[in-house]
Amino acid sequence: MPLFLKGYKLEPSKISRTFNVQPPEDPHDYVISIIDCIPRDAYKYIGNGYEKDDNLNVMIVMEDGRDEKQLMNNPVPPSDDKTLADIARKICTPAIWPSFDDLDSPPEFWDSWGSGASDLLEWNGGQKDT
Numbered sequence: 827m828p829l830f831l832k833g834y835k836l837e838p839s840k841i842s843r844t845f846n847v848q849p850p851e852d853p854h855d856y857v858i859s860i861i862d863c864i865p866r867d868a869y870k871y872i873g874n875g876y877e878k879d880d881n882l883n884v885m886i887v888m889e890d891g892r893d894e895k896q897l898m899n900n901p902v903p904p905s906d907d908k909t910l911a912d913i914a915r916k917i918c919t920p921a922i923w924p925s926f927d928d929l930d931s932p933p934e935f936w937d938s939w940g941s942g943a944s945d946l947l948e949w950n951g952g953q954k955d956t
Contacts, residue, residue, distance in 0.1 A: 829928035831873050832897045833887040834918035836860060841917045857884050860913065868907035875923025882926050886910070886918065890925065897922055 836857060842848055861872055864886070873887045888902045905911055914920065 827892045829890055829892060829925040830894045830897055830922050831875050831885050831887045831925050832889040832891075832902065832922045833869070833873070833885045834914045834920050835875065835883045835885050835923070837917055837919045840919075844916050860917070861886070864910050864913060865907055868905050868910040874926035876926055877923070883923065885923065886914070894922055 841856065841860075857872075870887045870889065873885045873890070874882045875885050877883055889897060889900065891897050905914075
């Protein structure tokens with residue numbers, strides 16, 4: 827079973843709208859600046875999750891584990907850190923993704939796998955940002 831990452835995906839389209847800029851092709855150019863704004867004790871680590879199109883996303887990981895259902899059922903306590911809460915609400919998408927660092931290739935279980943994004947909307951204040 828792969829390692830699953832539960833947290834906040836940095837969303838290029840939300841970053842673009844929020845800051846009225848076009849994110850560069852290389853996310854590294856803006857990821858470091860965003861992550862550096864968040865106190866290190868506000869999250870577990872920064873990771874990469876697989877998208878269904880085989881691309882990677884950059885995630886602020888709050889929790890990880892091999893049991894996706896357990897991750898979905900265990901709420902992550904709200905962060906006391908206002909910076910993380912603001913970033914998560916404005917430029918991120920909350921959900922669970924398989925970890926890139928734990929896999930040699932894109933997961934072969936996509937057809938039976940569904941992200942928990944809709945069940946994790948409470949992280950985003952209960953509202954879906956599009």
